[in-house]
Structures are given as structure tokens and as C-alpha cells.
Amino acid sequence: MSKGLVKAKKYDWKNSNMELFGSKLEREVKKASAVTEPAWQGAGVAPGLRIWRIEKFEVKDWPKEDYGEFYNGDSYIILNTFKDDDSENLAHDVHFWIGKYSSQDEYGTAAYKTVELDTFLDDVPVQHRECQDYESDLFKSYFPQGITTMEGGCATGFRHVPPEQYEGRLFHFGRDKSGHIACKEIPRVASLVSDDDVYILDLGLTIYQYNGETSSPMERSKAMQHVGNIKIHRGDAVSKVLEGATTSxxxxxxxxxxxxxxxxxxDDTDGPDGNKLLRVNTETNLPEVVKEGNFARDDLKSDDVFICETSSSVFVWIGINASVSEKKNGLPYAHNYLRGHGRPWKSITVIKEGQKCAQFEAALAA
Incomplete structure (x- = not known):
């Protein structure tokens, strides 16, 4: 497990007005990566999952044994490559994941690099943005064992800590906002341990699984799997199961x-809003409401860029006749819209006209 360094400010990234391409930050990112991004070499050539972490404006491979584990102070890029059912051609979904404490620079770099990876793969991928604790079902499907979020983040890269020097970490297993079992590192505070859920206290060489008296079998099973995964990578660790009803x-x-x-x-966030269709005015870069309530494909025009909002996510649909600048700036359009309306946490998907996206088709059919 990679170790992170704690950062202080929560949701620093959401307070920024995301600049469009051509900004100072984009130039810094391009300078850091030079002409060609080494991380993209070999990306997307075969079905499978690839994950990178943003470290000081650079894209660094994330260890495969840590797939599914994310630090709340970091930003990551995730590429899923698969075969299209109709054509057998390779298709891609590229996501960037933002931790609660991720900085504005990390967030911006992840966004720009996601667009860069899309360009590298000949504009084939569908682009997505994911926020910690509000991940889409598609993103969660990549990690059958569940997602683990941990305290900390990258400052000077990551390091592996020997078990005997390990700082104790407390993990909570419970249902997230969509009903999935999620694993999240929480402070080592006794008052946070309840009878309703399951907890793992990882002390390095000793691992305790604490089953709350009314915790569910599924929560207990997920926690047991997590303990097993830790022990696989940490040979001498010993695990013990504690029952809440009998533990002093x-x-x-x-x-x-x-x-x-x-x-x-x-942080307080506004509740989910209803369905809404907006057209981006590309002269002002501001969205204008076209329709309240459900929307259909016939409402979309090839010359324009639309923001299609549902209760849980936002889709940016880019018409085939949109300009090059409009095609690159789908993510900033959606980010700035959500920020301005108090819903920065919603997942974002950018779709170019003609691309396949099951989630967008479901939204159109709602």
C-alpha cells in the first residue's frame, strides 16, 4: 500500500473557476511533460485498466496492487479499454478522480491530461470526471472488491512503509450514498465506531476486524476480503476478528x-437538482436553459454544445460541427456550471456526437 502525506484543505479544487485551454496552467502542464507524455506509451492498446496519479504536474504510474485505493489528497487518471460489441474495435472510457483535499493545480492537471490522453487515443474515449464519495456506477464497476479512500496525498512521491513502522489506520465499511459497500479511512477516534458497521484497525503486523453488533453480513464479508488482500502483500501480518457485543x-x-x-x-452542498437541458453560449462560455425536465435526442443540435443535467450527474454533449476549442473544453464548461450552482460533486461525462455511452442513453430514455 502506497503511503501519502496529509494535506489540510478540503475541496480546495472546487473553489476554482476552471480555466479553458490556453491558460497559464495548461502551459505549465505542457512544459512539465515536454512534447510527448511518456505515461501514455502503450496505453489503450489492449483491453484492461490503467491508473496514474498526478504528482507535481506529472503523470505517474499507480502500482497495480493498489488499484482501487485512492488518497483523498490526490487526483488520478483511470483508463478502461474494452472491445466494442458491435465492431470488435477497441473503445475507451477515461476518468479522472478528484480527492476531497486535492489541490486546484492537481485537479487542473488531471483535467488537462485527461483531454491529452483522449487526443493521444484519436478522440475515441468518452471522458468522465469523478469526485470522492460521489463516483458513478460505471467507475465503481471497475473495482469488484470496492473502492478504498485513504487519508493523505502526494507531496514528494509515495513511499512504502515497513509494517513495524506502520502508523495505525482505521477503516470504516458501510453503505455509501448509492447503497454500495464502501471502505473509507477515518480518524482513529473511538466515538466514530458504531454498532451498525464494520471497522478494520490496521496496525501493520496486527490487523483487527471489528464487527458492529448490528452490522450486515455483506459489510463483514467485504471487510474480510480487505484483510485478506492486506495479508497477501504483507507476509507476517496476523489478523483477528472482534465481535462488538463481546469486545471490552x-x-x-x-x-x-x-x-x-x-x-x-x-462541507454543505445543495441537494440534487432535477433534469435540465442547457446550451453553452460559446461567446460568453455560459449555459442558457433550453428545457426543464426530461430531454430527448431531438433537442440536441449538431452545431452546439449542450449540458444535460440529471439528479446525479451531468453530461456534456458536443455536436459534430462544434469548433476545435469547444470540443476540448467540455470539462471546463461543466465544472464551471456545477460550481456556479452549488453542485460541484456531480460526476461529469463528455460525449461527442456519434459516440456510444450507455449512461447517456439511459438519461435520454428516463
Missing amino acids: KAHEFFEKLDQEPDDTPE
Whole structure:
């Protein structure tokens, strides 16, 4: 497991007005990667998953053994390559994932590099943006064992910590906003441990699984799988299962929960909005409402760029006759729209006219 360094400010990225291509940040990114991005070599040539992390404006391979694990202070790029059912040609979905504490520079770099990867793959991929705790079902499907989010982030790269020097980490297993079992690192605070869920305290050489008295069999099973994965990569570790009903508060499990609670409130976000279709005015870069409620394919025009919002996500549909600049700036259009309307966490998908996207087809059929 890769170790991160803790960052301080939550949702730093959402406060930024995302600049369009041609900005100072884009020039910095291009300078850092020179003419050709080494990370893209071999990307998308065969079916499978590839993940990279953004480190100081650069794209770095993420270890395969850590796929499914993300630090909340970092930004990542994820490429899924698969065979198209109709043509047998290779197709791609490229996502960038934003941790709660990811910086504006990391967020911007991930966005620009996602577009760069799309260009590298001849504009074939469908582009997506994912935010921590609000990931799309498509993104979650890549990780059958579930997604694990951990405290910390990249500052000078990552390092592997020997188990005997390991700083204790507490993981919570419970249902996320869409009902999936999610694993999330939380502070080592005793008051955060409830009877409803399952927790893993990873002390390096000893791993405790604490089953809350009313926790579900699925939560217990997911936690057990997680413990098994840790032990595979950490030979000498010993695991123990604790039942909430019979575990004393004097047990080492609770003694190691020695951190103070953080009283900082969670960020407030507006609730989900209903379906809405907007056209991007490319002179002002601002969206104009075309239709409230459900929308259909006939509402889309090939000369324009549209933002199609549903209760859980936003699709940017780019007409085939849109300009080169409009085609590159689908992500900034959607980011700035969501930021301005208090819903920065929604997932974003950018679709060019003629591309296949099952999620967009489902939204049109709603």
C-alpha cells in the first residue's frame, strides 16, 4: 500500500473557476511533460485498466496492487479499454478522480491530461470526471472488491512503509450514498465506531476486524476480503476478528483509537437538482436553459454544445460541427456550471456526437 502525506484543505479544487485551454496552467502542464507524455506509451492498446496519479504536474504510474485505493489528497487518471460489441474495435472510457483535499493545480492537471490522453487515443474515449464519495456506477464497476479512500496525498512521491513502522489506520465499511459497500479511512477516534458497521484497525503486523453488533453480513464479508488482500502483500501480518457485543472497551483495538475528534463540519452542498437541458453560449462560455425536465435526442443540435443535467450527474454533449476549442473544453464548461450552482460533486461525462455511452442513453430514455 502506497503511503501519502496529509494535506489540510478540503475541496480546495472546487473553489476554482476552471480555466479553458490556453491558460497559464495548461502551459505549465505542457512544459512539465515536454512534447510527448511518456505515461501514455502503450496505453489503450489492449483491453484492461490503467491508473496514474498526478504528482507535481506529472503523470505517474499507480502500482497495480493498489488499484482501487485512492488518497483523498490526490487526483488520478483511470483508463478502461474494452472491445466494442458491435465492431470488435477497441473503445475507451477515461476518468479522472478528484480527492476531497486535492489541490486546484492537481485537479487542473488531471483535467488537462485527461483531454491529452483522449487526443493521444484519436478522440475515441468518452471522458468522465469523478469526485470522492460521489463516483458513478460505471467507475465503481471497475473495482469488484470496492473502492478504498485513504487519508493523505502526494507531496514528494509515495513511499512504502515497513509494517513495524506502520502508523495505525482505521477503516470504516458501510453503505455509501448509492447503497454500495464502501471502505473509507477515518480518524482513529473511538466515538466514530458504531454498532451498525464494520471497522478494520490496521496496525501493520496486527490487523483487527471489528464487527458492529448490528452490522450486515455483506459489510463483514467485504471487510474480510480487505484483510485478506492486506495479508497477501504483507507476509507476517496476523489478523483477528472482534465481535462488538463481546469486545471490552479496554481491548487494544480501542486503546489504539487515540486521536481527538475533528469538530470541523462537513462541507454543505445543495441537494440534487432535477433534469435540465442547457446550451453553452460559446461567446460568453455560459449555459442558457433550453428545457426543464426530461430531454430527448431531438433537442440536441449538431452545431452546439449542450449540458444535460440529471439528479446525479451531468453530461456534456458536443455536436459534430462544434469548433476545435469547444470540443476540448467540455470539462471546463461543466465544472464551471456545477460550481456556479452549488453542485460541484456531480460526476461529469463528455460525449461527442456519434459516440456510444450507455449512461447517456439511459438519461435520454428516463
